[in-house]
Amino acid sequence: MPEYKSKPYSHVVRILLILITVGVVGVAVRAMVLPKSFGQYGHYRGTAIEDEMNRPIRNGTNASCLACHPYIREMHMEGVHKTVSCEFCHGPVADHVKDGKVIAGLPKKQGKEIKRLCLRCHNQIIRARPKESIKMISMPQHLEQKHVRVDHNCNQCHNVHAPLMWVKEARAIVGVGEDNR
Amino acid sequence: MIRAIEKEISQDRRAFIKKVLGGTIAGSLLLVIPAGAVDLTGIPEQIPGMRGDTAPFITKKKFAFIVDITRCIGCGSCCVADKNEYKVPDGMYRTWVERYVIDDEDNVYVDSPNGGLDGYQEPREDIPHPTRDTFFVPKLCNMCEHPSCVQVCPVGATYQTEDGFVLVDSKRCVACGYCVQACPYSVRFINPETKTADKCTWCYHRVRKGLLPACVNVCPVQARKFGDLNDKDSEVYNILHQPHVVSVLKPGMGNKPALHYVGLRREVV
């Protein structure tokens, strides 16, 4: 019968001690690293709401743009495009003004870009648009109908901010009535 | 004649900007503004009574989001505004607009090139039968009453606030992608820049500051509506309490979306 230094159950006791230690350390680490507000309102970090609330706002409203652009305001707000967002065509105001200072100019759409922008809403051929909500035109039939060159851009007849402004003014000057839509 | 008017306007505008930036406004704007964010002073509240309320939950109002697909013209303004508001990486969509075309043989054709971000410039020409009907359907987070994403998130990084907003804590998200799989509406994605789950929040940060969600704010035809159900004069209250064709997406999923659609068709998934 050989002599053993250890008791018959000493390894079992040691294993249990290791497992208990791991458990205790785990609980301790959890208490240390858990965000303070975790579980405050539910199974999440309570201050995450605040983080989300303070996310920077990048788009303003038309009011924020037109506050500094009164002439555009006058045109834009009186025309049929008054519901069109400034920032849709020009980009978010956060890229333009920062801390009360102009940091960069916003792009103005040019040439064919303008036509593309107009046709996003007014292209008859897309069909899926409810007729009652906005006016639809077909290109190039619209240009042919109005007897202008087919390479004309929309903004040569229509002020993009108030599409009917120049049309109405021209009619007033020339004295033409509403003949064909 | 026309040219002259245009010139005059642009000259005047330049002069005005110079004058304004020289003094008046610049002085009043040195208040608290987070970097790269819009300063709220001078911008009227679109949702009255929200500013200054920093309590964790919105208690006075009960917000509802309604999309009217009978009004949507598919211009994609909402998508542009959303991408600008959140700098959404290319190929990921917090909101998008789908185009439905139904032919006279009951076949349904759907597309959403680049999520409708570039608008719809071309008609579909790959449809063999005459078209019976076409319409646009904007999509965004459904803010479910029983959100699958919150249910499956293993670490509590996506959560539902007591006022019904489902949000993501980007400081705790591990980007396992389980919520992306679980969302029946596929509104979630893993943002390649933050490497966390991301989705539409109904512009929670704007709403808390009294502004409408970016997409609602820019919609030119009021196809997207956001309002307070506690206000009995509000349009959303009227829509949800008067006879209207109103429904939600995938009701069979049992998620009980808070996002309602006016004029929803059965073809829409």
Added chain:
Amino acid sequence: MSPEHGVAAATALTNYVFPNDIHVHWSLMIVLYPYITGIVAGAFIVSSLYHVFHIESLKPVSRYALVFALAFVAFATAPLLNHLGHPERAMSMMLTPNPTSAMAGFGYIYSAYSIVLILEILFIYRPTLVALKQTATGFKRKLYGMLTLGSDNVSEKSLALDHKIIAFLAAIGIPMACTLHGYVGFIFGGVKANPMWATPLMPVIFLLSASVSGIAGIIFSYVLIKTFTGRFIDMDCVRTLIKFLWGCFILDFVFEMLELFSHAYMATHHWEALRDLYFGPLYSTFWIAQVGVFSVIPFVALGILSLVKLPDGVVKFFGSLISLMILVQVLLMRWNVVIGGQLMSKSERGHTVFRPEWFEKEGIMVSIVIMLLPIIFLYILSKVFPFWLDDEPAVEKQSA
């Protein structure tokens, strides 16, 4: 126009995928994850067949199967960590597990199972390790000292206590191994938004395929290691394993087909999308590879190997070859479920494509490396834990 043609034309053209579904989020890593945990669960079951159910002919692989399971369990989380966008936050799964999340339990189930496995190995190997410590020097001696927890007591009383503990661990190990893998199946089966995954059969299929891959892994590696080291192969053991493999594979394959069949038979609105998936992008990996080559052939071959009396050499060669095929079958099944399920958009109007790259964070090369790691670790473990009973040091034989 016939109705069939109309449907075909419509589905071909309406191929609409939700914009956020174009990208497949769960990559090759999530294919490997259930594959590795499946092998672990299966190997453990092999060991339990001997330790709990006393199938004596499996004694030669009973210890090896545990070490084999340990080698794989050690790397079960490797693909997961590589997949996470924020692996440094992985411990949140353990620290703040969301009680409603099907995924949150994995950390605890996996850890508990790993502990049971390690403890079982330490107890089963204890007399061996004590004997090895006596002859070892330097680092190895220290290592054995640690693994024996500083105890040299191999008295009858001590070993009797060990046996009780081993029996207990093996007994709780079986439900745990089943839970581990049935649960992995549930991670997929619980996603109601995905009609391909959301079936109550998913945990069953995952569990059965896990058993199959574990047994196949043991047969293949047992024959391979023994052949290359020029040692005696216990053919009785191999034949028994093949019978178990056949039995499990019958269930596995039948349930896999049953699941598909019920989808097809019920033909709900989901089926249209699923059919397009199975006969579209999954045609070659599912029908040709998983079902045609790697299921039907092993299905028949295992039957012949189990029922017909064949020479040892034939059983040895074809047994290991078919096991290898089964290992491929299970990998293909993981691919078809994990990737296939994501190819179908939740619009149920179309599917996307997924082509893994060789060299990317979650690409093919990384997958190969991850699959090699357990094998390398198994080799290292073989230097510490002698796999085979005929390797036992003399001391053990006397005491046994």
